[in-house]
Each structure stands twice: as structure tokens, then as C-alpha cells.
Amino acid sequence: xxxxxxxxxxxxxxxxxxxxxxxxxxxxxxxxxxxxxxxxxxxxxxxxxxxxxxxxxxxxxxxxxxxxxxxxxxxxxxxxxxxxxxxxxxxxxxxxxxxxxxxxxxxxxxxxxxxxxxxxxxxxxxxxxxxxxxxxxxxxxxxxxxxxxxxxxxxxxxxxxxxxxxxxxxxxxxxxxxxxxxxxxxxxxxxxxxxxxxxxxxxxxxxxxxxxxxxxxxxxxxxxxxxxxxxxxxxxxxxxxxxxxxxxxxxxxxxxxxx
Amino acid sequence: xxxxxxxxxxxxxxxxxxxxxxxxxxxxxxxxxxxxxxxxxxxxxxxxxxxxxxxxxxxxxxxxxxxxxxxxxxxxxxxxxxxxxxxxxxxxxxxxxxxxxxxxxxxxxxxxxxxxxxxxxxxxxxxxxxxxxxxxxxxxxxxxxxxxxxxxxxxxxxxxxxxxxxxxxxxxxxxxxxxxxxxxxxxxxxxxxxxxxxxxxxxxxxxxxxxxxxxxxxxxxxxxxxxxxxxxxxxxxxxxxxxxxxxxxxxxxxxxxxxxxxxxxxxxxxxxxxxxxxxxxxxxxxxxxxxxxxxxxxxxxxxxxxxxxxxxxxxxxxxxxxxxxxxxxx
Numbered sequence: 287x288x289x290x291x292x293x294x295x296x297x298x299x300x301x302x303x304x305x306x307x308x309x310x311x312x313x314x315x316x317x318x319x320x321x322x323x324x325x326x327x328x329x330x331x332x333x334x335x336x337x338x339x340x341x342x343x344x345x346x347x348x349x350x351x352x353x354x355x356x357x358x359x360x361x362x363x364x365x366x367x368x369x370x371x372x373x374x375x376x377x378x379x380x381x382x383x384x385x386x387x388x389x390x391x392x393x394x395x396x397x398x399x400x401x402x403x404x405x406x407x408x409x410x411x412x413x414x415x416x417x418x419x420x421x422x423x424x425x426x427x428x429x430x431x432x433x434x435x436x437x438x439x440x441x442x443x444x445x446x447x448x449x450x451x452x453x454x455x456x457x458x459x460x461x462x463x464x465x466x467x468x469x470x471x472x473x474x475x476x477x478x479x480x481x482x483x484x485x486x487x488x489x490x491x492x493x494x495x496x497x498x499x500x501x502x503x504x505x506x507x508x509x510x511x512x513x514x515x516x517x518x519x520x521x522x523x524x525x526x527x528x529x530x531x532x533x534x535x536x537x538x539x540x541x542x543x544x545x
Numbered sequence: 546x547x548x549x550x551x552x553x554x555x556x557x558x559x560x561x562x563x564x565x566x567x568x569x570x571x572x573x574x575x576x577x578x579x580x581x582x583x584x585x586x587x588x589x590x591x592x593x594x595x596x597x598x599x600x601x602x603x604x605x606x607x608x609x610x611x612x613x614x615x616x617x618x619x620x621x622x623x624x625x626x627x628x629x630x631x632x633x634x635x636x637x638x639x640x641x642x643x644x645x646x647x648x649x650x651x652x653x654x655x656x657x658x659x660x661x662x663x664x665x666x667x668x669x670x671x672x673x674x675x676x677x678x679x680x681x682x683x684x685x686x687x688x689x690x691x692x693x694x695x696x697x698x699x700x701x702x703x704x705x706x707x708x709x710x711x712x713x714x715x716x717x718x719x720x721x722x723x724x725x726x727x728x729x730x731x732x733x734x735x736x737x738x739x740x741x742x743x744x745x746x747x748x749x750x751x752x753x754x755x756x757x758x759x760x761x762x763x764x765x766x767x768x769x770x771x772x773x774x775x776x777x778x779x780x781x782x783x784x785x786x787x788x789x790x791x792x793x794x795x796x797x798x799x800x801x802x803x804x805x806x807x808x809x810x811x812x813x814x815x816x817x818x819x820x821x822x823x824x825x826x827x828x829x830x831x832x833x834x835x836x837x838x839x840x841x842x843x844x845x846x847x848x849x850x851x852x853x854x855x856x857x858x859x860x861x862x863x864x865x866x867x868x869x870x871x872x873x874x875x
Contacts, residue, residue: 287653292653295650295653296650296651299647299650299651300647300651303636303639303643303647306638306639306643307636307638307639310638310679311638375632376632376633376634376635376637377630377631377632377633377634378634378635378636380595380600380628380630380632380634381628381630381634381648381695382651383599383600384598384599384600384623384626384627384628385623385648385651385652386620386621386623386624386651386652386653387623387651387652387653391651
């Protein structure tokens with residue numbers, strides 16, 4: 287096998303290992319899917335009635351679902367942050383780094399298994415969305431293109447979380463870093479409410495926020511609303527996040543030490 | 546491996562900020578032998594292991610393991626070594642078998658060979674019955690055995706064991722030591738770090754004592770013990786027994802004049818003078834009553850104190866002293 291084939295095989299072996307944990311320690315997946323489902327119910331039934339959305343979005347459920355799925359994607363990387371942080375503290379990273387495997391495989395395997403989990407959570411979320419009255423105004427290709435953009439965005443956040451997991455002193459603080467960064471970004475965006483309802487300053491922030499860009503891109507694909515530049519800007523944002531955080535995470539991994 | 550040494554290092558230095566973890570260490574381990582790296586917490590043992598296993602580059606100096614440079618040939622070197630750390634690095638959410646298969650796959654043994662190797666090792670480490678249980682259900686001793694097995698998956702010529710018995714109960718510890726002894730008998734070169742001195746004594750062919758990032762002594766366990774003198778006689782005098790008479794009676798057997806501390810008389814015993822039996826006869830003839838008499842061999846604890854001026858910082862289990870003393874009931 288060539289070095290590249292070994293790298294691919296090592297990455298897949300580790301991705302499989304990461305995924306095998308999910309059914310065995312299901313608390314992680316439950317926490318990770320139940321919370322967004324609660325958010326759907328909370329926003330649709332509690333806040334939704336008080337939020338006015340522009341008429342082209344149909345009702346609030348249609349407006350909300352793309353935003354909440356985008357938020358869920360950004361949280362998918364938590365599994366990577368927790369996993370890397372635990373591997374580091376338990377000495378598994380030391381073991382991996384002492385093995386003749388591809389140097390890229392641990393991070394590659396982690397972020398790859400996040401994609402599989404994110405796909406699963408898109409299916410669960412949209413299942414719940416359809417139950418509470420979401421309706422697609424899209425063909426199959428547009429739906430799949432939306433899924434692709436979501437997975438790419440989730441993958442980009444996995445690299446942010448890989449950095450957090452390898453930097454934080456514990457998996458709890460890695461999660462805390464994630465919350466601190468992601469909560470303000472998702473709420474000060476077009477994901478839950480139209481930015482036009484926000485005060486000046488915040489409104490400009492929300493419009494420049496990548497979470498708005500991705501959410502609006504998904505809305506344009508799934509609800510047939512105007513796309514503007516959102517779709518290709520979504521790709522640009524995701525690639526930019528990867529370009530920033532993949533090298534940082536990789537360098538942290540190379541120097542990773544548990545003491 | 547052209548050299549007769551499986552591990553060679555010269556002038557290894559590593560600092561973290563102002564802390565000199567390693568201040569110039571030289572090591573030489575013959576193929577098929579065991580080096581015990583002995584020192585207290587923070588002496589630099591783990592840093593040395595991390596450098597030799599390519600996890601950490603040295604600031605200066607060089608090291609070769611299995612003939613390969615730890616910096617320049619790091620990638621090739623990794624297929625020649627196995628590492629078992631002090632954390633029992635096993636994935637708790639995988640079964641014992643899956644843990645070893647994972648390591649086998651990452652050594653690029655292939656799927657079938659990895660499975661086969663996992664079964665072999667689980668059997669050899671007496672984990673076959675627990676092979677399909679998740680590692681999180683394992684006891685501390687079982688985890689360590691699994692961790693050690695993982696280091697041996699690719700049957701590497703050199704293995705590094707960083708405090709392999711830390712935190713184990715005495716029985717699991719004894720089991721693990723036996724396992725390591727058997728591996729060594731098969732010709733694997735082992736570098737073992739330890740704070741427990743009797744562990745180094747039992748397993749190592751040569752010992753390097755390190756303290757504050759420097760090798761402060763090296764040699765065989767016997768050579769090191771030789772540096773703190775030979776056997777020592779300890780006599781607990783009976784109530785009312787005369788000290789001076791006892792000292793006079795034992796003086797001809799000792800290298801120097803016996804000393805009396807409390808009710809216990811201590812004498813460094815000269816070799817070939819009939820040992821403890823002669824001492825008992827002499828005390829009997831002098832009519833000195835004794836409660837107890839014992840011959841103490843110097844332990845590596847004694848070595849450590851005489852080399853560093855302080856005891857090795859480890860918790861000494863109750864009654865450890867008795868393991869190395871020959872008690873004679875009187």
C-alpha cells in the first residue's frame with residue numbers, strides 16, 4: 287500500500303472506532319439530539335407565536351428549521367472535542383503518536399466520524415421538523431444540496447472543536463469553549479429571528495455572521511427564497527474555517543502531550 | 546540493527562521553560578536486556594521515554610532506538626517500538642479484543658492478522674474470557690495487562706514501559722511483573738521506568754538512577770548495592786542484656802565497630818565469617834539474651850539515599866522491609 291492508501295485506511299479504522307462508541311455510550315448521542323429537538327419544540331410552540339417572519343418564509347416553523355439544523359451542525363463537533371480531550375488525558379493520543387500510522391489519521395478520523403453523526407442528526411431533526419409542520423418547497427437535488435452545505439459547515443466546525451479539544455484542560459472546558467463561541471453566534475444571526483428586528487449594530491453583526499449566511503443558503507434551497515450570494519458564500523465560509531482551524535488543530539496534535 | 550545496543554542516547558536535554566526536565570542523559574541498553582530507569586517523581590523518566598518513543602523532540606543530544614534516529618527516522622522507528630504508559634491507554638468503549646485489533650490495524654498488520662494477534666495476546670495475558678467485554682468493565686490490573694498487550698501487538702524488538710505497575714494492588718502487580726519477565730525471556734529489549742525500587746531490582750539487568758534530569762549512577766543491581774556496602778546484621782537485644790558485651794562479641798565479625806541504637810544493635814557484616822549462624826553462636830557463648838536477629842541486605846532504597854541524600858519519593862508498602870530480610874527465630 288502507498289502512504290496515501292495507508293492514511294485513508296488509518297483514518298477509516300479510527301472513524302469506525304469513534305462511531306462504535308455511540309451505541310455503547312449512548313448518553314452522548316442522546317444529549318446531542320434531544321437538546322435540538324427541545325429547541326425545535328420550544329421555538330415552534332413557545333416563542334414562535336410571538337415572532338413575526340417575512341411572508342416569503344411561510345410560517346415560523348418553515349423559517350426556524352433551517353436555522354436550527356445549522357445550529358445543530360455546529361454542535362456536532364462536540365463529539366470531536368470531547369473525544370480528543372478524553373483520548374489525550376487517557377494517554378491514547380500518546381499511544382497513537384507512537385504507532386507507525388498516518389499522522390493525519392487521528393484528526394481525520396474524528397472529523398470524518400462527525401460527518402456521519404451530523405448526517406444522522408439532520409435526518410432526525412428534519413423528521414421532527416416534518417412532524418411539527420415544516421414543508422419543503424424544493425426538489426430532491428435542492429434538498430441534497432442543502433444537506434451537502436450543512437455537512438460541509440459541520441465539518442468546518444469539527445476542526446474548531448478539534449482545536450478546542452486539544453487545547454482545553456478537560457473535556458468539560460472544551461465544551462464550555464464551544465458554548466461560549468457558538469451560542470452568541472447562532473442567536474445573533476438569522477437562524478431564529480429575522481435580523482431586521484434587531485437593534486442597529488447587532489443587525490449588521492447578524493447579517494455578516496456566517497450562521498446567517500448558511501441559514502439563508504439552506505432557506506433558499508429548501509424554501510425557494512432568494513439566494514443572493516448565500517450559497518457560494520456558505521462554501522467560502524466553511525472552507526475559510528477549515529483553512530484556519532485545521533492547521534492549528536494539526537499543530538496542536540503534533541505537540542499534544544498529556545502532562 | 547547493526548549495533549549491539551537496542552537503545553543508545555547521548556547528551557539528551559529537554560527543558561520546559563525554566564524547568565530542565567533532562568539535563569544531559571546518556572543511556573545504553575544492550576539488545577535483549579532490560580534497563581531500569583529509576584528515579585523519584587519529576588526526575589525526568591517520562592520525558593526520556595517520550596523522547597525515545599518519538600513523542601517529543603530533544604532540545605539537544607541524540608538518541609537511536611533499534612538503530613534508528615528518534616528525530617530523523619521517527620516514522621520508521623515507530624514500527625520497531627511498543628509503548629505502555631502509566632495511564633493504561635485503552636479505549637474504554639471498545640472490547641479488549643477490539644482494542645488490540647485497533648492497535649494491530651494501526652501497525653498495518655492487516656485485518657486478519659490483527660484479529661489473530663489480538664486473540665493470541667488476550668490468551669497469553671489471561672484476558673481471553675474478558676475478550677469481548679468492554680474495557681470499561683475491566684479492573685485496574687486487567688487494563689494494565691491489556692495496555693501491555695497493546696504494546697506487544699506488532700512484536701516490536703524494543704518496548705518502553707513507563708511505570709507499568711503504578712496504582713496496582715500487590716497481587717495485580719505481581720502478575721504484571723511476571724508477565725514482563727516472560728517477555729524479556731523471549732529476547733525483547735525493555736526500557737522500564739519505575740519508582741518502586743524492588744521492581745527495578747527484580748526486572749532490570751542494568752539500572753540507571755536518575756534525579757533532576759541527570760543519570761547519577763548506573764550499573765547492575767548488585768553493583769549499585771555494592772556501593773552502599775554489604776549485608777548488615779541487626780540484633781534486637783533482650784531486656785537487661787548487656788550492650789557492651791554484645792558489641793564485643795560481634796566486633797570480630799564486623800567491618801566496623803557495631804553500633805547500638807535503642808535496643809537494636811547494628812553491624813555491617815564482613816563476608817565469609819559464618820554470617821548469622823556464627824553471630825548467634827557468639828552471642829550465646831557471651832550469654833547475651835536476644836529477642837530477634839536478622840540479616841538485612843541493602844535495598845535500592847539504601848542506594849537511593851546514599852546517592853541522592855534523600856529517599857526515593859514513593860509510598861513504601863507496609864512490611865516491604867521483611868521481603869529482603871532473612872529472619873531467624875531465636
